[in-house]
Amino acid sequence: MNLLELVRRHPNRPSSSVPDWMLGYFKRRAISFANGRTDTATQVCWLQSRNFTIDLRLPLERDQVPARALADYSPDELQILANHEGWEALSHWDGKALSWSDDTSLQLHNRWPEPALLSRIGNCMIEFAPSGAYVEDWRLQPSAPGPLIGLRLIEERDLASGALLHRGGGLIVCGEHAALVLGRPGPIAHDGLDLRDQVARAVGVPERLEALFDFETSVAHGSLEAGFRVTLSTRPERVGAPLLALEGFSYLAEQQQVRQRFERDGRDCERLFSIDTLEPTLAYPQTTEFSADAHAWFERESATLNRYTQSLI
Template identity: 65%
Template sequence: MTLQELLERYPQRASSGVPDWMLGYFRRRAISFANGQTDTTTTVCWIQSRTFTIDLRLPIAQAQPPHREWVDYLPAELEVLANYEGWAADSEWTGETLSWHGESSLQLHNRWPEPALLQRVGNCMIEFAPSGAYVEDWRLQPSPPGPLIGLRLIEERDLDTGVRRHRGGGLIICGDHAALVLGRADDLIPHSASGLLCDEVAEAAGDAERLAHLFNFETSVASGSITTGYRVEHSTCPARVGQILCPLDGFEYLPDSHQVVQQLTIEGSRCERRFAVDTIEAAISFKQTTGFSEDAAAWYDHESPTLTRYTEPHY
């Protein structure tokens, strides 16, 4: 069945998770650090389902190396690729802070260990690090009301050989936006003393097999629709940009295990992805507004001649 048919036949909402104002696709507008420095340039994407998050962090497009065979990458290009960030992790909301655990990550260490103190006004969600190290300004990306589908990837296997291709990750559909994470097939055993991905990659330069193993991971963010498909706009895998995120058919719901399987063809191989269901919801409103209290609305109306002189949407 198609993803749309899955949505229509087996709708279900997670019994817990983040509040509605946190759902959807957010882009980071800025991060400001305690030392007075601010970054407004790095491409950072946050896609949120009910109980798990997908995150992607990349340098500007001009600094991203093109797709090459692994043996053809220059050391400087490999260094850039080794500093990409992409992950999927369970998210736990306490009513004030959001924390993450059980992540499937391209990096081999956790670069963002602090929980998030979060508050949203309009389309702006502010995240404070409890330590005071930084504050981030996130903006909800526009989308008309649409589906919210969260599927945690258990594994992807080649059906002909039985070989596991990926383990961990997930797929999130949120209106006009979508994201996919495919974790490494197996735990990675570090060769370098530091155990950092950048050092692992530097030592593996020219070794196509080792580099393929190190980079057997994908985080991709896409836009489109559940009827026409989603095309990748940002990815840890250079070759994936411009491609279809994933097929929208081949799905089967397994009620006894609360799982979804998808059969698909990848580079000529018959494969199967097995997912655990987080949530399957037909209609979520990704509102750009959070509303005013009665007193605040009266203040805004009274002072609007100056408050609204230069206002416009920012995403």
């Protein structure tokens, strides 16, 4: 069956969850550091399911590299790819802070080790680092009401050979937005070196480069009816391509898992997912609640409060 039919026929919402105001696709407007500097340019995407997160961080398009074989990149271009960030991880909410565990990441070390102190007003979600190192301004991206799907990838295999292609990762669909993470098939021996250093050592060794970059985080826009097209990715060749096939899904009730069988590059493949959530419809409102007194104040002072307001995403 296709993914739309799956979510309609087998709705499955977990008993635990982050708050509803945290669900959906957020893009970062700014990060301000304790040193007084602010970055508003880096493209940062956060997609949140009930109990796991997908995150993608890329330079501006003009500073990215074109799609070509890894062996054809210069050392400087390989370092640009090595500084891409993409990951998924379980998320844990304690009522004030969000923390993460059990991650699948392109990077070989944790670049963002602090939990997130979070609060949201309207479409603006503010994140404070407990250390005081930075504060981030996130904006919920608009979407009509639509599905919330969270599937964590257990593994992907070649059905003919049984070869393991990817281990770890996940798929999140939130209305008109979606993201996919495909982890490396196995751990990378890195001797404590980060990805940049590993890539620098692997220049001229195609097999090592392929192993280091055998990972994907992609964000896409579209729908379950028409499909999703990749808009941003750690893999340049994926931009503009379909995020994933939307057919070939089956619901494994006894295991509480989802299986997908599909063809890629002439090979029959199978993905096995654990279920975080399968919800046919969820609203993604740009607004949040506020008290009656605050509403009365806003209406009373609207002549000045609304003087220059606009919707920012």
